[in-house]
Amino acid sequence: MRRLILFANPVLAALCLAVLFLASNVARGSEAVITAELRNGVFINTTPRAHFCSVFASGSFCWNTWSVNLPLSYYKSINLETTNEREMIYVRAPRVMTLQLTNQATHETAQATLRPQYISQRASHATHRVMSYAVAGVNGCQSLGAHYNGSDHTRHLWTIPAGACYSPPTAVAAVEQSYVRELGMTFFPEFPKPETLSPGLWEGVVTQRVGPGAEFDFGETYGNSADSIAVRVQLTVKHDxxxxxxxxxxxxxxxxxxxxxxxxxxxxxxxxxxxxxxxxxxxxxxxxxxxxxxxxxxxxxxxxxxxxxxxxxxxxxxxxxxxxxxxxxxxxxxxxxxxxxxxxxxxxxxxxxxxxxxxxxxxxxxxxxxxxxxxxxxxxxxxxxxxxxxxxxxx
Structure with missing residues (x-):
């Protein structure tokens, strides 16, 4: 608020406890939250950086890009001699996610889109790595630099084209039970023009399924921690x-x-x-x-x-x-x-x-x-x- 002065002469607290029972036949979801604030007419990213950002390019990879952790983990049984791409470390992600934003006070609505760019995963191994240095697939799958190799795991950072990306394993006669976690992605957001948004908190959610043929498809997996990922966007709009x-x-x-x-x-x-x-x-x-x-x-x-x-x-x-x-x-x-x-x-x-x-x-x-x-x-x-x-x- 700007004030110009002219002189004319002639404890309410509540505690909620929720207990959630999960059964094997009940759909399980997780949530990724993306936040931003409008400052000086520009949306500033306030989302915590994804885990992988500190690994690749000494952390500089995420300096000028949007990233978010994807709260999902799963297991894969990988025959290291397989030619079935879905049995490999495999990723297919949505090309675009569209969601409706709603002003929580005025109930006005607007549309936003998120375009995934890169995705990263950490895949464990007991003896043999489950990814080679190659990344194959369709429509320009590429690895952003070499895979990061630890003593018991490998991390990748791949582009997300229109089709699937996968990495052939090391081609030895062995089977690895790989635990895949610490998923994250970078994305390009397309938010409404700031001048079209009234002040307040704008929020929207788009739910992406996880599984064969779903929006997020990681090939043949088991023990998934979730069957869907809800991507929530929260924009705090305060004009100047x-x-x-x-x-x-x-x-x-x-x-x-x-x-x-x-x-x-x-x-x-x-x-x-x-x-x-x-x-x-x-x-x-x-x-x-x-x-x-x-x-x-x-x-x-x-x-x-x-x-x-x-x-x-x-x-x-x-x-x-x-x-x-x-x-x-x-x-x-x-x-x-x-x-x-x-x-x-x-x-x-x-x-x-x-x-x-x-x-x-x-x-x-x-x-x-x-x-x-x-x-x-x-x-x-x-x-x-x-x-x-x-x-x-x-x-």
């Missing part, structure tokens, strides 16, 4: 706004368009008292504008002068309007002398077309002729009052 106004926090004098000459010399009542205040705005999404008044007469603000006598004080209303030419609209109309009112309930919504940067505007303060006439009943009186213009980036 910047308003620069040289007059903010200063005293502003409202005067006639031609000064006081006509009144002082010819007693001609000015048509108005006014002041136009230049400003500049940076905004990437809809924001609201409203007033807070020291002397409110809702929905307008007043300034007051002590005048003595039986009257005590005299107040007049100040009209406050806003002009933002260029990419801004309010209720589908250009922002030209948009009337601003007091209280957040009367806030006006303003929407830029895309991201607006360093756009000029004007705040107009005006007192009409009728009010000026009444003010002139009290020569020498000084009218004062604080008017705060609130620009709220997250209405």
């Amino acid at each position: 706004i910047r308003v620069d106004m040289p007059a903010a926090g200063t005293e502003v004098a409202l005067v006639p368009p031609r000064g006081w000459y006509d009144y002082n010399n010819h007693k001609v009542v000015p048509e108005r008292l006014f002041k136009d205040l230049p400003l500049r705005v940076w905004a990437g999404s809809t924001f609201s504008v409203y007033l807070e008044c020291q002397y409110p007469n809702t929905p307008r603000c007043r300034i007051i002068a002590p005048v003595g006598g039986a009257v005590g004080s005299h107040a007049v209303e100040v009209d406050v309007t806003l002009s933002l030419p260029g990419p801004f609209t309010s209720s589908g109309q250009p922002v030209d002398h948009l009337v601003l009112q007091s209280r957040v309930a009367n806030a006006k919504l303003i929407t830029p077309s895309g991201t607006a940067a360093n756009q000029p505007g004007t705040l107009h303060l005006n007192i009409g002729k009728a009010a000026v006439s009444r003010m002139l009943y009290y020569p020498g009186a000084q009218y004062r009052g604080n008017i705060t213009v609130v620009f709220d980036a997250n209405p």
Whole structure:
């Protein structure tokens, strides 16, 4: 929230315990959570890095990419002389995952997609490695560098093309019972344009099956820890706004368009008292504008002068309007002398077309002729009052 002040002169806690019984004939699911926050108009990845990121390329592989752990493990019985690709370390993953995001407060919806890029697994062995250095398959399966070999396991990092990838084993006369775990993937997210998302938590889930012919297919396996993976996306949207106004926090004098000459010399009542205040705005999404008044007469603000006598004080209303030419609209109309009112309930919504940067505007303060006439009943009186213009980036 940005506040500009103008001076016008004339323990609730709960504990939940859930017990989940799993039987062999009951579908089991796991969940991968992807999180991001909107900062300065850009979604920043806040998802914890996948385990494999610290292994390949000394950890630098994930510096500029999105990654997530896939909470799944399984076993494979691998005949190291097999020619059946599904008995090998085998991966087929979805090309794209599409999910609906919902604002948890407003229930608005939007669509997001995730495009998997690379996948990694850790496959154990007792005596012989269950992967060779080769990776085969269709549509450009590639290994990102050499496999990482430990004394009792091998890790891979493979591209995820349209078909399956697999690694022929070491071709020795042996059978290994391999425990495969620490799965993770990198992906490219396509989120909605930030300016189209209202503030709040946006969340969506897409469930991907695990098994032969499913979205995630790891070949012939047994002892899977889950039959599906729910991929949950959580976007925290909090928009930013910047308003620069040289007059903010200063005293502003409202005067006639031609000064006081006509009144002082010819007693001609000015048509108005006014002041136009230049400003500049940076905004990437809809924001609201409203007033807070020291002397409110809702929905307008007043300034007051002590005048003595039986009257005590005299107040007049100040009209406050806003002009933002260029990419801004309010209720589908250009922002030209948009009337601003007091209280957040009367806030006006303003929407830029895309991201607006360093756009000029004007705040107009005006007192009409009728009010000026009444003010002139009290020569020498000084009218004062604080008017705060609130620009709220997250209405």
